[in-house]
Amino acid sequence: MAYDLSGMLVIGISSRALFDLEHENAIYDTEGVTAYSDYQRQHENDPLEPGTAFPLVKALLRLNTLIPDRRLVEVVVISRNSPDTGLRAFNAIEAHKLDISRAAFTGGEPIVHYLEAFKIDLFLSRDKSDVQAAIDGGVAAAQLYTAPTNYVAPENQIRIAFDGDAVLFSRESEQIYAEKGLEAFVRHEQRHRNKAMKEGPLAKLLFALAEIQKQFTPETCPVRIAIVTARNSPAHKRVIHTLRTWNVTVDEAFFLGGLPKADVLHAFGAHMFFDDQEGHVELASAVVPSGRVPYEGGALGVRNVRKSPKASPAAVADSDASLETSKH
Known part of the structure; x- marks a missing residue:
């Protein structure tokens, strides 16, 4: 009988998002494919340290041990490596x-x-x-930044934080802010406070996490969800109404009104924070694992017209492009 992934949360992850392969990436960048491949073969039994997504993946997989005979999460490594050089990733998976x-x-x-x-x-x-290709193809995706130094993941719980606009919700409101300013944005949100926003690129991830939460009682639920948004009163009302319309209850919400997000995210102890703005993700990535959700066209969104602050070098660096073993 074929294996059935329906009813599970399925996470696809690159080798470099799961493990720390920065040294190997540098070899690829400076010496090319052959040197990289030779190095991977020579060191395929050497241990690999955790990468940015490792704490999240480990915590998600732990969910499969909580309900007898019920698998809630599946994780698939998806990499540009060849099967030969990809052996090192599976050796590390086994070791961990x-x-x-x-x-x-x-x-x-x-x-x-x-x-x-x-x-x-x-x-x-x-x-x-x-x-970006995943987003353009209609698949929720995030580009992970370098993991923060000395980050310690919460134990026995999964904590995921989302920005609101352009991540969980469509860019309609944010685009009004970008094009017409704060006052126009507030007026628009007041007029539409009882009208649910359309789904953004990670809305379906939120729905999947909410379904997992329903498998547990509130007292025993291992998944905790937060929204950390620059909105404040009165624009927060539309967020609450939208979540009610979606029949989703988040555990915590922070309406910061322009205050920095990093301190709140650090206090929340997020396994992962998702935002669409480079500047926000860069600051957040100093305290918690963070990923940028590009919203630049494709099946999940419209073009992001707002200019973002300069990205960190880690954010711009290629990942599994560095793990390619050919350039067909």
């Missing part, structure tokens, strides 16, 4: 005792074609172009 058994190694070919084949709900990568 991660319950991951499925992978796609495309040998340098684009990975976007395989996301739908594996029923991916969320794709995490360090590669900007792969993430």
Whole structure:
């Protein structure tokens, strides 16, 4: 009988998002594919340290141990590595005792074609172009930044934080702010406070997490969700109404009115924070694992016209493009 992924949260992840492969990435960038491949083979039994998404993946996989005979999460490694050089990633998965058994190694070919084949709900990568291709193809995705130094993940709980506009919700309201300013934005949100916003690129991830929460009692639920948004009163009302319309209850919400998000995210202890603005993600990534959700066209959104602050070098660096073993 074929394995059925329906009813599960399916996470696709690149090798470099799961493990720290910065040294290997530098070899690829400076010496090329052959040197990189030789290095991976020579060191395929050497341990790999956790990457940005490792704490989140480990916590999500732990959910599969909480309900007898019920698997809630599946994680699939999706990489541009060849099967040969990809062996090191699976050796590291085994060494870290991660319950991951499925992978796609495309040998340098684009990975976007395989996301739908594996029923991916969320794709995490360090590669900007792969993430954008996923978004353009209608798959929720985030480009991960370098993990913060000395980050300690919460134990026995999964904590995920979302920005609101252009991540959970459509860019309609944010675009009004970008084009017409704060006063026009506030007037628009007041007029539409009882009208639910349309879904943004990670809305379906929120729905999937909410379904997982329903498998537990409020007292025992291991998944905790927060919204951390620059909105404040009275624009917060539309957020609450939208969540009610979606039949989703978040555990915590922070309406910051322009205050920095990093301190709140640090206090919340997020396993992952998702935002669409480079500047916000850059600051947040100093305290918690963070990913940028590009909103620049494609099936999940319209073009982002607002200019973002300069991105960090880590944010712009390619990821599994550095793991390619061919350039077909």
